[in-house]
Amino acid sequence: MSIRAVTPPQFAEAAEAAAMSPAVVSGDHLFLTGVTGSDRQGQIPGNPRDQFRSAFEKIGLVLEQEGLGFEALVDMTSYHIGLREHFDLFDQTRRDYCRSPYPAWTAVEVAGLRREGAIVEIRAVAHRNGVGGNYATA
Numbered sequence: 362m363s364i365r366a367v368t369p370p371q372f373a374e375a376a377e378a379a380a381m382s383p384a385v386v387s388g389d390h391l392f393l394t395g396v397t398g399s400d401r402q403g404q405i406p407g408n409p410r411d412q413f414r415s416a417f418e419k420i421g422l423v424l425e426q427e428g429l430g431f432e433a434l435v436d437m438t439s440y441h442i443g444l445r446e447h448f449d450l451f452d453q454t455r456r457d458y459c460r461s462p463y464p465a466w467t468a469v470e471v472a473g474l475r476r477e478g479a480i481v482e483i484r485a486v487a488h489r490n491g492v493g494g495n496y497a498t499a
Contacts, residue, residue, distance in 0.1 A: 362388050369426040372419075375403075384423045391433070393423050395440070395484035397476045405478035409447045413454040416483050421458070424487060433487035434464040440482045444470040451481065 366382035376383055384393045396419040398412025399405050406412050424430055437459075439451065448468070455466075464485070474482050 367391065367423060367426050369422045371401075371422060384427075386427070389489045390435075391424070391427055391429065391487040391489070393420060393485045393487070395438075395482040396420060397474060397479040397482050399476060399479070405476060407478070409450055409480060410454065412479065412481060413451050414457075416481060417454065417458045420483060420485055427487075427489075429487055429489070431458050431460075433489065434459060434485050435488045436465045436486040438467045438469065438484050440469050440471045440474065440484075442471060442474060442480045444468060447480065 364385050364387045367384040367386060368376050368382060372383045381394060383396075384391050386392075396416050397405065398415040400411070400415055406415065420434075421431065424433060439455075441447070441451070451468075474480075476482075
């Protein structure tokens with residue numbers, strides 16, 4: 362089985378500098394690299410809601426590059442600093458992007474993330490045949 366990288370133009374420079382792929386297609390699955398909530402200038406917003414929205418918007422850009430939407434997500438893992446303090450807000454934001462049937466989801470409390478100031482990192486897996494569900498983008 363062959364694999365290929367998926368790099369939306371908005372991520373090309375950062376992906377090259379980090380020697381990584383924003384996503385990889387393998388068979389019918391799209392494996393997305395974990396994303397934090399940095400803004401378009403690479404800054405981490407101080408507001409948790411802004412971080413969460415930005416992370417989901419980045420996921421949307423990668424999905425869109427492959428002609429997919431949030432309806433294609435089958436699995437999601439979110440890594441949190443201060444999970445209990447912002448879980449409800451994260452969950453509300455997640456529901457703005459993901460609809461029933463929801464992807465499988467695991468939320469994990471961590472001691473730290475690579476990006477200074479980041480409080481969440483989200484990684485996801487999408488399936489090409491997942492298109493057509495009851496999902497919507499925010």
